[in-house]
Amino acid sequence: MISELLRALQFGDSMFPVGGFTFSNGLEAAISGRVVRDPPTLAAFVRTATRAAATSDGVALLEAHRGTRSGDPYRARAADRALYARKPNEELRAMTVRMGHKLAQAGARIVGGGTLGGWLRAVTEEATPGTYPAGLGVLFGELGVPEAHAFAVHQHGVAVMMLGAALRLMPLHHLDGQAVLYAVDGSVADDYRYASGLTPAEMSAFTPQVDVLAANHVRAHVRMFMS
């Protein structure tokens, strides 16, 4: 139990070198569009993002985890392709694949073994896109981190990425950011209960304003973040 906790902490850490700090998951666009202006709107926007992640990324992560636990590598690849096909915004696709590829390399190098070697090969040979949630599901499945904890680590990571970006993009006190994180983390258990009953065909996300903001961010002149 202690070792699974430490695996979850290491590979889910915001400092883990997958390049998470270069992305804001749509927050930069939201701030420049004046949709996020203060801690309350920041909290609401982050919650919108985690809710959408739970029913899309989270479902793919759980399917990849379950496939890995049951020894079926093709379930993870199918979940990965299905998730990639459900991301309409090119920057957000690039973000998840960039982080996913780095995670696949790190997992194969640090942990090793046939499963993670096979996943890295599938990703590098472009047999599967290599999204971050699917890769994290495979890694945590292989490491024996329980699926609920794997889901929670990913959800927490989405919020941490955005709040880290917020500290650099708007006037925000560190403790206000932590208060937002604490509140958003309070939804993870319910989100897991809901997401754990969905199949990949039932993945959904309804975030039109995020989609419009992210679409316009692609061609914005001044950008600190790649998404």
Add this chain to the structure above:
Amino acid sequence: MTVSELAPYGDEPAQMPSGTPGKNGFLRLGFARRGARTALVTLQRRAPLLVQQALYWDEELPDLACVVIVDTAGGVVQGDRYEVETELAAGCRAHVTTQAATRIQEMDANYASQAQRIVLHDDAYLEYLPEPVIPYRHSRFVARTSVCLPESATLLYAEILMPGRKHYRGGEVFAYDLYSSGLSVDRPGGRELFAEKFLVEPARSSPARPGVMGGFHVLGNVLLLTSVAGTERVLARMPAVGEHADGWAAGASRLPNGAGLSYKVLGMESEPVRATVREFWSTARLAIMGRPAPARFPWR
């Protein structure tokens, strides 16, 4: 249709059982080339859905078969199960629209559903541009659309979703129970290029939140499924940024796997959103077919 979000709505309507005659509208539309024009060669229909014939009203593309889908019930009610199948043979060009807005009526039991299948063959071109969808208070609606097309074909698919009867009785905005709309795009042979599913249950989570509708009321969701070259031609003709102070915002994004483009429009009222969608329609048609959209009929 076994769909998790429908679990609370299994009760049968008191008026008539779900999916029985009168509630099982069906359309099968088959288009084929006949000389220089596209003709509607297969037409199967079952009330309340109705199509009468193809007309040729498009002065920019006179060979384009134009079809109007009519709902003779005047709205979608609880227990309705509609199915629409549309197929375009190679080289066909067609425009399909609806005679009026799709009104999803108030419900106190069960739900309504629509299953659609759109199949295009090589070099086919279809504009599917229905009038807006208006989900009334307490309505429950599930739509599933599956599209299959090769890279040489083009589908312009646009839906406008209203928040409800916004200007009725003090305002009915996001007062519906369920709006679930899923769409998938495959190549012939089964490879999935793109899919999206909107699941909106306002009582669970308000669509007014930042990042969702964010204070806007009307959503225009446009998909242009076409070749990679066609996609780049359309993008090159679009303004860099589509955000406006005067109450609307829009943005275009390349879809995954070379499927085409997504263009979303947000506004407060239907007219500006329809106008913006129409502009995109004309830009897309110009880039793909070399002609703009026809002048707007004043009565539509």
